[in-house]
Amino acid sequence: MSAQERDADAATAPGADDEIIVRVRGLENRFGSQVVHEGLDLDVRRGEILGVVGGSGTGKSVLMRTILGLRTPDAGSIEVFGIDAIEADDAGRSYIERHTGVLFQDGALFSSLTVGENVEVPLKEHYPGLSASLRYELALLKVKLAGLPADALDKLPSQLSGGMRKRAGVARALALDPPLMFLDEPTAGLDPIGAAAFDDLVRTLQEALGLTVFLITHDLDTLYAICDRVAVLADRRVLAIGPLSEVERVDHPWVQSYFHGPRARAARAADSANTPALEA
Numbered sequence: 001m002s003a004q005e006r007d008a009d010a011a012t013a014p015g016a017d018d019e020i021i022v023r024v025r026g027l028e029n030r031f032g033s034q035v036v037h038e039g040l041d042l043d044v045r046r047g048e049i050l051g052v053v054g055g056s057g058t059g060k061s062v063l064m065r066t067i068l069g070l071r072t073p074d075a076g077s078i079e080v081f082g083i084d085a086i087e088a089d090d091a092g093r094s095y096i097e098r099h100t101g102v103l104f105q106d107g108a109l110f111s112s113l114t115v116g117e118n119v120e121v122p123l124k125e126h127y128p129g130l131s132a133s134l135r136y137e138l139a140l141l142k143v144k145l146a147g148l149p150a151d152a153l154d155k156l157p158s159q160l161s162g163g164m165r166k167r168a169g170v171a172r173a174l175a176l177d178p179p180l181m182f183l184d185e186p187t188a189g190l191d192p193i194g195a196a197a198f199d200d201l202v203r204t205l206q207e208a209l210g211l212t213v214f215l216i217t218h219d220l221d222t223l224y225a226i227c228d229r230v231a232v233l234a235d236r237r238v239l240a241i242g243p244l245s246e247v248e249r250v251d252h253p254w255v256q257s258y259f260h261g262p263r264a265r266a267a268r269a270a271d272s273a274n275t276p277a278l279e280a
């Protein structure tokens with residue numbers, strides 16, 4: 001489905017995507033005198049792939065880390081699954097953790113553990129009563145879901161290619177069947193074919209498992225190929241959020257140079273080329 005078709009779908013689907021899974025209001029993040037976020041509002045809707053873009057240093061990763069509870073903001077509120085993520089007690093925090101998968105930029109796999117053992121880490125932590133054989137079977141299932149061959153299970157991360165390591169990270173992020181997934185620049189460092197295959201994987205998983213995806217990216221091809229909406233971070237806040245067709249028209253210097261440069265034209269052309277011709 002092309003970006004244009006998805007835009008039209010999103011606009012017409014009756015109440016299909018109007019439930020808010022992550023709600024950020026008035027967020028402020030400072031490092032000393034540097035203000036990264038100020039008055040930042042953001043909603044992530046159930047079942048969407050939200051692409052988060054912005055110039056280098058605009059605070060995309062800091063935003064993700066704050067939503068994940070890895071950083072306490074200087075002001076503002078964050079709700080995840082309706083739970084106050086900043087003030088949550090242990091039970092609330094554990095609920096959010098169990099229902100959220102994360103793929104960090106570097107994959108963040110344990111290098112001394114096999115892929116299978118990496119996938120088993122969250123299972124062991126959250127479901128200590130599971131038998132070793134069931135854990136193994138679950139890890140195998142996640143590895144296959146992430147598009148890896150079964151024999152990847154017993155390999156160390158260093159024995160895999162960069163693209164396969166990302167998939168191993170996805171397998172681990174899927175370990176607890178989370179409805180919400182955070183991906184930080186998942187196609188960075190992949191060749192164009194590997195990046196397109198990874199985009200396909202994200203879209204397939206989102207459709208098959210009904211995932212909600214918060215996806216930080218610099219990759220225009222990813223935006224055009226799989227994102228339902230795009231949030232632009234600029235001037236310390238979410239400057240614009242909506243379908244690509246709306247966001248790319250926003251009159252802001254960064255938006256204009258990002259969405260209307262030569263790389264954007266190429267990505268748009270590639271997306272249109274994948275759109276089947278409409279029957280007369």
Ligand SMILES: Nc1ncnc2c1ncn2[C@@H]1O[C@H](COP(=O)(O)OP(=O)(O)OP(=O)(O)O)[C@@H](O)[C@H]1O
Nearest residue numbers: 031034036054055056057058059060061062063218
């Ligand atoms: N722990 C920290 N201590 C001090 N400054 C930090 C810290 N973490 C992030 N920053 C600063 O916050 C700003 C936003 O960083 P962040 O990594 O979120 O940017 P980004 O939008 O993800 O950038 P990029 O696209 O280059 O990855 C940067 O100026 C960075 O130096």
